[in-house]
Amino acid sequence: MVSKTEETQLNRLENQVDNGGGGAWEYLCLVRKLKVRRSEKVLKHGLSILNDPKKRSALGPEEWTLYEQVAIAAMDCQCLDVAKDCIKVLQKKFPESKRVGRLEGMLLEAKGSWAEAEKAYSSLLEDNPLDQVIQKRRVAMAKAQGNISGAIECLNKYLEIFMADHDAWRELAEIYVSLQMYKQAAFCYEELILSQPTVPLYHLAYADVLYTLGGLENLQTAKKYYASTIDLTGGKNTRALLGICLCTSAIAQLSKGRNKEDKESPELQSLAATALEKDYKQRASDKLGLLTSALRSLKI
Amino acid sequence: MAEDLVLDTAIRDWVLIPLSVVMVLIGILRYFVSKLMRSSQVPDPKIVKEGQVIVRARNLRAGANFIPPKSFRSRRVYFSNEENGLLFVPKGQAQNAQAQMFSDPNMAMDMMKKNLSMIIPQTLTFAWVNFFFSGFVAAKIPFPLTQRFRSMLQNGIDLSTVDVSYVSSRSWYFLNLFGLRGLFSLILGEENATDDTQRMMQMSGFGFDPTKSLGAEKDGLDIVQHEWALPKFEHRAEAVLKKLIR
Structure with a gap:
């Protein structure tokens, strides 16, 4: 959850960056920290940093984090070429990294080649069966393909282990509501209230x-x-x-018919x-x- | 007496500075060695699940009054029934959990590595300092101190007449050992600083028994008195609306 002060701070920074006031890196850090989805802005400002060698090298090791962030934002905006370039750079820097492997899977997913993405994800899961992000990606993929029952199955499997993850409960609740399975949805909402x-x-x-x-x-x-x-x-x-x-x-x-014991206000x-x-x-x-x-x- | 003590500049050049430089270099070396030896460990799904069960049960206990009685009761049974409840630990299983943890060679290996990268360089440098520099008065701090600091600053010198503001070489070693963290975090980046105290905290976390906290959580859940808070909310909502309308 993003609190109100954080949101105003974010908006203020965004405004400042949009109007050329600098602070792009701070903005990107804040976006990352709050986990908000402002892909277009991230793509625009992140690329402007990445395309400027001087600014880029000033970041030091944070440069790679930025590449990852921009890659994800680019996929969100369907700028697959940008995402591909970013991932290529990361791949060169960190061969055999699972985190980069995850990004590649996401790129395949963004392209719509589901079978290949599934293959990539399952090979990653073999190495680390408890990777939460990948398990969630699989749910998202099932949902994107219209395979709602598959998504529910995946989510239930995920929640069996990570049962304290309220975001997953929320997703499940919304899926159940969309399928008009209200009893199950009610259970999920109870879990969220708890x-x-x-x-x-x-x-x-x-x-x-x-x-x-x-x-x-x-x-x-x-x-x-x-x-x-x-x-x-x-x-x-x-x-x-x-x-x-x-x-x-x-x-x-x-x-109406029954005796009205209206103790409720x-x-x-x-x-x-x-x-x-x-x-x-x-x-x-x-x-x-x-x-x-x-x-x-x-x-x- | 104390004022008469003049330190040779050679001591500065050959004891004080080399000692500090060596300490810094060893710290950096240790960082890289431990980075090399670090193995990415795959967590055991059972342990992860137990942690999550505990969080969820704790949520249930804390927020019990916010869900209807029927929902609460079904959840409680789900968590703590004696057949297959999530929090229920069969008697025999509880004991060998710890033994199993110790028998796991990976875990022991990990601990060994952590220990090795921490203890070996420390003993080596300590031996080195002791051998070459024992008994040196290496530095003088520019302000007077009370007698109580003698054990801190003049470790290795058993003279009660030397003024406390003189620092012995062994004490200089200790000061460096514990005081260089800030420098490391500058050189190696914020999180990378080799922090001994943090390591020790991690060590004590080992041997923690999840089944015990499962049992405690179960007991806590069993004695929760469910009192639905929602009927009260209607009155509170009324009060809120009254205020709003006015």
């Missing part, structure tokens, strides 16, 4: 999944998670506010609705009519 209990996005996604699953109990749980999202975001999350309204009306419909929905109206009034007053009619249709 590993980072204060990230509102996971609460929100979990609530969404529970709401989609339906059923009285799930709806009530979903409402609670929407409420926790509101608490964690300070009421700024529109999706959570709408979720509260939807959940309340769905719960009311389901429990009935106030929450009206509060959420008012907050929504206020928010819309401030930021999109022309859409206020849509909102009020939608809310009215939910009214019990």
Whole structure:
């Protein structure tokens, strides 16, 4: 996760570099450290350093890290020739390096020659079966080929060992949602909430999944998670506010016939609705009519 | 007495400077030797998995109140049931884990290499210093010091009348041994500095028994009282919204 101060720092540096203010290397270091994906900028500024022999040699041994970074960014931008050149330089410097081997595999992958990439990866995995990056690449490759069930299989195998890797859990959750396997997705989101209990996005996604699953109990749980999202975001999350309204009306419909032991706060929905109206009034007053009619249709 | 002691410039040229230079050179040599001997070890999947299980179980314990009771209970059973739970260690297995670690020749080899590259040069240089330079007063520091520093600065000289600000050659060796880290990090780059204290930390990490922490984690998980925190959140959300609307 990139924190807000880090992001503003990054943006400031990016601005500075874009306008020719120098500090390109610092920018690239920060991008690497935060693991953000700004491939176009990285490619542009990284190449400008690499093409200038004086600047390049000033980096010392960091030069090779930069080659790697630029190569990956180039593959992301489909500048395969640039990537190829970078990898060639690295190959010359570090023959037999597994890290370079990984890059070559990625280049094959970027070209779309899946079979060859698979071969490269599996030979690398033979040497070190616990290479996390390569295992993740295989998942990505399966996904890119449209082989979703293969991706799930790979991910599950990966998670069997690296079960504390929450990024992998998140990927799995999103794949399950895309396949409408909500029960499995709910499990993954629970795992994410466990590993980072204060990230509102996971609460929100979990609530969404529970709401989609339906059923009285799930709806009530979903409402609670929407409420926790509101608490964690300070009421700024529109999706959570709408979720509260939807959940309340769905719960009311389901429990219409039964005796109403409404120990849950009935106030929450009206509060959420008012907050929504206020928010819309401030930021999109022309859409206020849509909102009020939608809310009215939910009214019990 | 102490003021009368004049150090020969030859001592500076033939003891102080050579000693420092040799220490630096040996440090660099050691770095390259240890780099040569370093073998990339493939971690055992079982150990990696155990570490990850512990992290995940710890997460479960810490965040238990954030997931519904049913989910928590199923996870707890998954982790700590007595048949095939991830944290459950069969009795017989627990003991031979350590023995197995010692019998693993690769591990012993690695430790040997680390030890060799650390201890051999140190003993050699110490012997060299002792043999050639024992009893030299090699330098004088430009400020007075209290008696307590005598054992630090005048190792190898058993004279209580010499002023403490004189440094014996053996003490100079020790000062170099421990004080050159900053210089190494300048020469060899930040992380490459051969750090003895760090090495010792790594050494003590050896012999750590993962099965023990698995058992501890299991016990911790067994006694967790699950109290779902989410119902409270509804009230808190209400309070937040009330504040927002106002």
